Amino acid sequence: MRLYDDLAWLWPMWGSPEEYADYCDHVMRLIREYAQIPVRSLLNIGCGGGKNVFNLKRHYAVTGLELSPRMLELAQELNPECEFVQGDMRTFVLDRPFDAVLVDDAVSYMVTRPDLRSAFVAAWQHLNPGGIMIVGPDDTKETFVQNHTVVTPAAGKTRPANIEVTFVENSYDPDPGDDQYEATMVYLIREDGRLRVETDRHVLGLFTLDVWRETLTEVGFRIRQMPYVEKGRQYTTFACLRPACADGRAADNMNIKVTSFEESEADIRFVRDTVFGDEQNVPRELDWDGKDRDCVHVVAADNGGQPVGTGRMQPDGTIGRLSVLQQWRGRGVGMAMLGALIESASSRGLEEVHLHAQVHAIPFYERNGFQRDGPRFVEAGIEHVNMTRNTHPGVGQVSSEAEPCVSPDELPT
Numbered sequence: 001m002r003l004y005d006d007l008a009w010l011w012p013m014w015g016s017p018e019e020y021a022d023y024c025d026h027v028m029r030l031i032r033e034y035a036q037i038p039v040r041s042l043l044n045i046g047c048g049g050g051k052n053v054f055n056l057k058r059h060y061a062v063t064g065l066e067l068s069p070r071m072l073e074l075a076q077e078l079n080p081e082c083e084f085v086q087g088d089m090r091t092f093v094l095d096r097p098f099d100a101v102l103v104d105d106a107v108s109y110m111v112t113r114p115d116l117r118s119a120f121v122a123a124w125q126h127l128n129p130g131g132i133m134i135v136g137p138d139d140t141k142e143t144f145v146q147n148h149t150v151v152t153p154a155a156g157k158t159r160p161a162n163i164e165v166t167f168v169e170n171s172y173d174p175d176p177g178d179d180q181y182e183a184t185m186v187y188l189i190r191e192d193g194r195l196r197v198e199t200d201r202h203v204l205g206l207f208t209l210d211v212w213r214e215t216l217t218e219v220g221f222r223i224r225q226m227p228y229v230e231k232g233r234q235y236t237t238f239a240c241l242r243p244a245c246a247d248g249r250a251a252d253n254m255n256i257k258v259t260s261f262e263e264s265e266a267d268i269r270f271v272r273d274t275v276f277g278d279e280q281n282v283p284r285e286l287d288w289d290g291k292d293r294d295c296v297h298v299v300a301a302d303n304g305g306q307p308v309g310t311g312r313m314q315p316d317g318t319i320g321r322l323s324v325l326q327q328w329r330g331r332g333v334g335m336a337m338l339g340a341l342i343e344s345a346s347s348r349g350l351e352e353v354h355l356h357a358q359v360h361a362i363p364f365y366e367r368n369g370f371q372r373d374g375p376r377f378v379e380a381g382i383e384h385v386n387m388t389r390n391t392h393p394g395v396g397q398v399s400s401e402a403e404p405c406v407s408p409d410e411l412p413t
């Protein structure tokens with residue numbers, strides 16, 4: 001493809017970086033809404049000349065991955081402060097995972113289903129649990145228009161004064177029975193008034209939306225499909241969550257309910273008696289402290305409506321009694337309940353939530369936005385520390401990477 005090789009110098013003229021700002025705002029909205037962890041690092045796969053990176057780098061630590069050395073040079077020039085790596089989106093291996101991945105329109109170069117799948121697997125492998133991948137097709141079988149031609153003049157700001165360029169792009173599908181089409185580019189280049197015509201042919205993937213959904217889901221992503229409208233045309237974007245728990249499907253089978261003690265007393269008693277009473281031998285009178293009727297509660301139940309976890313929040317925002325039945329630990333239940341309680345605090349106008357964390361659970365809470373507040377102390381024979389979190393930034397963005405297995409909360413003295 002000459003556009004990414006000997007004609008790569010034309011790329012900066014095919015739309016300015018600022019023209020990518022709207023799409024990047026859309027990407028950031030989806031990340032904010034669907035990631036289960038705070039997103040600080042982002043990998044832009046197939047970053048081309050780095051125009052998306054240009055808009056995203058103000059919000060995340062962005063790394064770009066790209067196949068073409070010429071395009072990498074352009075991306076680096078536009079974004080000298082960012083890291084860029086050469087690699088094929090189907091096979092690359094980096095030494096670290098990221099909180100979010102944006103697979104650029106470069107995904108259009110996946111022309112077979114196995115290639116599409118390989119690109120999604122590689123992205124999954126570079127995502128932290130709870131992280132989000134944003135990806136979307138330029139065209140699908142449903143939206144493709146046969147023999148469509150678009151003519152675009154060079155973007156003014158990036159064009160040298162003595163050069164005029166017109167980009168002509170024609171899309172044609174010679175065999176609607178397969179999964180690809182061809183884009184023929186004609187570049188009309190006038191240098192000091194002299195015309196030069198260059199041509200270029202790209203083979204691009206063309207799948208149904210069903211194939212996209214099936215492939216993403218098979219890889220393990222939990223997907224949300226969102227429309228994105230640009231210049232009057234509607235595109236589909238997929239927000240693809242790598243579930244925070246080890247077994248995403250198990251978490252899918254779970255229902256989280258914010259509730260009251262009156263409404264859910266039997267379920268709450270069942271879980272807490274099992275975890276604190278039977279398993280941890282905490283005296284019943286310490287657990288049942290008479291404060292439950294004043295609290296907001298959360299109950300996690302399995303598909304059949306059986307309770308598997310619970311937690312509570314006092315009127316002052318103190319979260320506690322977070323407990324999960326043994327066979328449900330490590331599946332994101334505690335994470336989901338914590339997120340629900342933080343959201344509930346926010347909707348009640350509480351600025352902060354607090355908890356007494358058992359010392360082993362401190363890293364879990366720190367990853368979920370809590371900060372230590374004061375020295376260690378002993379409660380019910382166990383070392384604890386006070387932790388606090390603002391309810392505003394990243395509400396509900398919680399990670400269960402090292403989910404505390406039982407009660408990370410306070411036990412009454």
Ligand SMILES: C[S@@+](CC[C@H](N)C(=O)[O-])C[C@H]1O[C@@H](n2cnc3c(N)ncnc32)[C@H](O)[C@@H]1O
Pocket residue numbers: 004020045046047048049050051052053065066067068071087088089090104105106107109
């Ligand atoms: C249209 S450009 C992307 C431009 C990008 N949106 C930007 O902000 O500048 C498509 C890019 O996909 C890259 N590409 C194609 N196949 C690839 C692959 N298998 N792995 C990684 N990048 C690939 C091309 O080299 C090209 O730079």
